[in-house]
Amino acid sequence: MKRLTLFLVVLLGAYLVWTTQDLPDWGDPASPANSYLSTHYIKKAYEETSVPNLVTAVLADYRGYDTMFETVVVFCAGLAVLTILRRTKRKHKKNVKFRPQREGVDIILQNAARLMIAPMQLFALYVIAHGHHSPGGGFQGGVILGASFILLALAYDLKSTLRRFKENTVLFYSGLGVLIYAGIGVISLVLGGNFLAYAAWGGLLGISEVEAHSYGMLGVEIGVAFTVMAIMFSLYLDLASGGDLDEGL
């Protein structure tokens, strides 16, 4: 049976490699992916949105719905892990069976973390704020911001980290991000545009409609960053402590 499976897997793999011959060449301007809609994005995106980074323009503006529900997916994934793993006194009486033990205090690790965390958070804010001018954006910046809190929890301990960033606050931010994203969409609906059509914001902010796209994307990226940051940290909290938030790795 094992040999048959191996044979089938190798056969399928060989077939897949063989089919790659039909794929278009890397960067081929005549390939289907490059010849229909993306021509419009490449030519018009800067005129329409005043955002130099095309990737962000497509993700946060042209496909704003897609990114919004991606954020909702991250939010739901975080909530699912929380629902399954989190143990409260009311929910689960039994303790975590096995917990990795921490031996002593590592001064080198703690001081290195102390030096690194502030630059990490500044860099994360830079990535979020410049998402429409350079690579990066809400997802990446949010992950780096969440990683800085994870580093704090790894180098020190979970309890002292939770005193600075309480679990309720974490959950509040994860919801706030989705609310900011959807709220920007709803307000542009109220202002007379379509859902997530940032051009409608121009009159309210006193800027041109093209610039309003850029600012709308910034707002949306901030919302994504809040959710991703909070959910990454919440995932770490529940996975590392086995759900009781007593002690981490």
Place this chain on the structure above:
Amino acid sequence: MNLYGSLLWQFDLLIIPMVIICAIAALTIRDLLSATVVFGAYSFLMCLLWTEMLAVDVAFTEAAVGAGVSTILMVATALHIKRKSKD
């Protein structure tokens, strides 16, 4: 797929075998913690590959999520379950 059409095919020739080795190693290593670390290395190599293909946004995401946070999350999970996998 035209390997020689990319910007630096020598770089590709270096990275792609390492990606494949890391992928196979991550599947075959029995110790879950080691497999996680190898998987982090795999993510980082994929990040290099994407940078070389000028998909900088994707590479950035892979470096932050794949090589960074998801490695930590998998280490956290691996330490709470049995270290050796059966197959």
